Structure formats: C-alpha cells, structure tokens
Amino acid sequence: MACSDSKVDLWTIPLVALNMTVRKKLGLYLNPRNTVAADWMAVAEAMEFTYLEIKNYEHFENPTRKVLENWQARSSDATVGKLLSILTKLERNDIVEDLRSLIDEDVRKYSDNLKKKSEPPVQVPEVDSCFPRSHERYAITREDDPEGAPELFDAFICYCQSDFEFVHEMIRELEQTDYRLKLCVFDRDVLPGSCVWTITSELIEKRCKRMVVVISDEYLESDECDFQTKFALSLCPGARSKRLIPVVYKSMTKPFPSILRFLTKCDYTRPCTQHWFWVRLAKALSLP
Template identity: 85%
Template sequence: MACADPEVHLSTVPLVALNMTVRKKLGLYLNPKHTVAADWMAVAEAMGFTYLEIQNYEASSNPTKGVLEDWQARNSDATVGRLLSILREVEREDIVEDLRPLIDEDVRKYYENLKKKSEPPLQVHEVDSCVPRTPERFGITVDDDPEGAPELFDAFICYCQSDFKFVHEMIRELEQTDYRLKLCVFDRDVLPGSCVWTITSELIERRCKRMVVVISDEYLDSDACDFQTKFALSLCPGARSKRLIPVIYKPMKKPFPSILRFLTVCDYTRPCTQAWFWVRLAKALSLP
C-alpha cells in the first residue's frame, strides 16, 4: 500500500509501525509544558488515560514515550491514523505537518515488511549461524520430537539469572504438585546452539499459552527480559487474552515497569496474601 493512499488507511496501521525517530520527535514537541499549545497531557487525556495515570507520567523524563508505549500495549485502537486524529483534536496540526513525511516513510516500510513476511522464505544452502538447523517448530527443546508434534507449554517464564532461585521454587510449586503445569524455563528446556531471539519468539508465540514475568530490579536491566516482555505484549493488545502475568517475589527499589502497569500483578511480597499466591497463579495459568 502506497503512502499516498487516503488517510483512512492509516487507521489500520498499528502504532508499532512508528520507529524511534518519530517517537523522539513527538517527545521534543510534546514533553515541554506549554501555556498556549497542547502538550503530552492533552494527548494522554484524548487517548483515554485517567487523571491519576497522567499524574504518574509526570515523574518521567520522557512522558510522551511512556504514554505512547502504554497506549499501544493496552488499546487495539492505537493506530497511526488515530494518533494523527488526536494531534489534530488538540490543535497540534504543526506536529502533523512536520512529521507526516517521516510517518509516511515508516508506514511504507511497515507494509514492505509485512509483504516480506507473507512471502515464502527462500531456501538457501549457506549455513547461517542465526537460523536453527531444524525447522523453527521442531527440535528446539529437550523433549521435542523432530518427527512428531512440537512440545507445548502452559507458560513461558521470563526471568533474569539472579532470580533463578525463585524460578526453582516456581517449578516445585506448579510442576511437581497436583497442579501439574508445564513451564518453559529457558535454561532447562531449550537446546543450545540456536539463535536466542528466534527461539524465544517461537516459544512465546506458538508453544506457550501464557508468559509469567518475574519482576525485580535486575529484570529492569535485562535486555533479554525487555525483548521477551515487549514481544509478548505485542501479541495481546489490551491484555484481552490474559497472556502476560507479572509476578513480584521480593521488594523492589526501582519503579515498577510502566509498560506492565495496567496488568493485574501476583505479589509474593505481601505476607497477608502469600498463602493464596500459588493458587492464584496456578489458576491463571490453567485457563484455556
């Protein structure tokens, strides 16, 4: 689809199509507080954020970035066309005019990528170290049968290495009890030698019904956890499929990640509710 098409087509383009250049420029326009022109607060209000939510973003050095990420994660109507409409509603036509060429270019690239993904991959003989030697859906986990059906799991566990002791406890409580859930723990279940990002995407999207995110201060510094969380969020806009379940198991010094703020949390740090923790988590993972 050409970027010269009528703007109505932009209402079908998800916000994820906009790259960091456009998002940074939006921040430059909207982050400063204006006495005349509408800023990020007016945009957030038009997106449906509450007064308390908007107050929370004020502590951020780049509130526009947080608003766009959260709007994209929780709202299926978060499209490029809707963003342009909101900017016009708050009378920021100047932003639309300045960024429109960059936005059109991002949309063009987005459709090009979609087209490439829909085309069958070329079969090449060269060895690529970043592509599994076997097809993506087979031979990537310990119990995979290359000749049979792929191994499936109830949940992918997103964690960093410093939290592995709690992951062991999760395995004992959810796999080795009457719950009999099947967890995908990367260090235990995934075979070595394949591209981490390719295998992770395959497991989260096709092999696991849900993903448990073990939140900690160390999690916030992990690039792998950041990728896994954002990838899973992109598969369930607005959390309609209850795909992500954030878990806090120890007190944190850093702020809770804003991208997960709209999800219900399973909190192991509260003594008064700790007795119900594993029951609630197991029930959530057992849902169809």
C-alpha cells in the same frame, strides 16, 4: 504514514515501540495547560477517553504518560501512526517535527527486533555433507518429536539469570505439586544451537498459553527480557487474553516498569498475601 527512512507502515507499529525518552518529551510538550495549542486533554479526547477519565488524569504528575499507557492497554488502534495522526489533526506539528527522528529510531529498533525472530543466523549454504533433518522451528525443546506434534507449555517464564533461584522455586511449586503445570524455562527446556530470538518468539507466540514475567531490578536492565515482554504485549493488545502475568518476588529499588503497570501482578513481597500467592498464580496459568 510510513517511516521516513524505511518502508515501515507506522499504522502497524504498536505504541509499545516508543521508549521512555520519547514519552518524556511528549509530556514536556503536552503536560502544560495551554489556551493556544492543544494539550494532553485534547489528545486524550481524540483517543476517545471520557470526560470523567480525563478529569481523573488531572491528579497525576505526568498525565500525558498515564494517557499513553492506558490508551495502549485498552485499544488495538494504539499505534505510532495513529498517535502522529492525532497530533497532526490537533495542529501540533511542532511536536511531530521535533520528535520525528527519535520516533523513527524507536520504530527501527522495534522492527529490527521483530525481524530477528524470523531471520536465521548467517552461514554458508552447506557446511558438511549432512542433509538437514529438521526445520529450525521444530525439535527446539527437550521433549519435541521432529516427526510429531511440537511440545506445548502452560507458560513461558521470562527471567534474568540473577533470578534463577526463584525460578527453581516456581518449578517446585507449580510443576512438582498437584497443579502439574508445564513451564517453559529456557535454560532447562530449549536445545542449544538455534537462534535465540527466533526460538524465543516461536515459544511465546505458538507454544505457550501465557508468559510469566519475573520482575526485578536486574530485569529492567535486560535487553532480552525487554524484547520478550514487548513481543508478548504486541500479541495481546489491551491484555484481553490475560497473556502476561507480572510476578514480583523481592523488593525493588527501581520503579516498576510502566509498560506493565496496567496489569494485575502477583506480589510475593507482601507477607499478608504470600499464602495465596502460588494458588493465584497456578489458577491464572490453568485458565483456557
């Protein structure tokens, strides 16, 4: 099953590509119990959820959203193509037809973001007489040796500029103590002049064992943080490698991002657990 306006194979596009608008509309179609057409229970059964799991989902206000979140967390087969195939097999062509344009738009945006990581900025073939000394993916951090191995890190820190004070505290607690962890902080470690999307993807995928996501209200408004999070999630379906670690350090007025709700978070806002906060985080980042 391919995207109607491109050659994108929807079976290779993870479910995280679908934004909240599509997920809400799916809930409007599937949440109401229906004796004639297949509802969310039939979809959950087709996704191989057990009877007890489905019964537990009945208690949620939006069971469709919960089913989609847990499906994408537990299954590497949770793709846009698979979802459309399930809806088609359950004869919910009305949903497929009504939402197809929105789904194709989400897929296009997701694919464009992934392409940005591999496409260098547009420029003339030759700007001066200097021969390029290094490939764009090398010599991208302060300690990189163009002639040797690339610099590696224990964790990539995904953050907004408004949360930079907490990132400084993270550096003090994790790098300048006995933990001796090595964090990749973009504003500190990455050399200027390279394509942001290309370098970010390179660091997350190949240079850093894990990614710490600093969650705040401002994080929810950041397109850059949204891309980094979705890209990292696509590398570890079902969170099997414990690659993403959400961190909450201050109270939020907006809901916690649903895409990360299935992950165990480090919560610095609870006074009763602050004593263990840095120990837990350091231990998680120290794992192989």
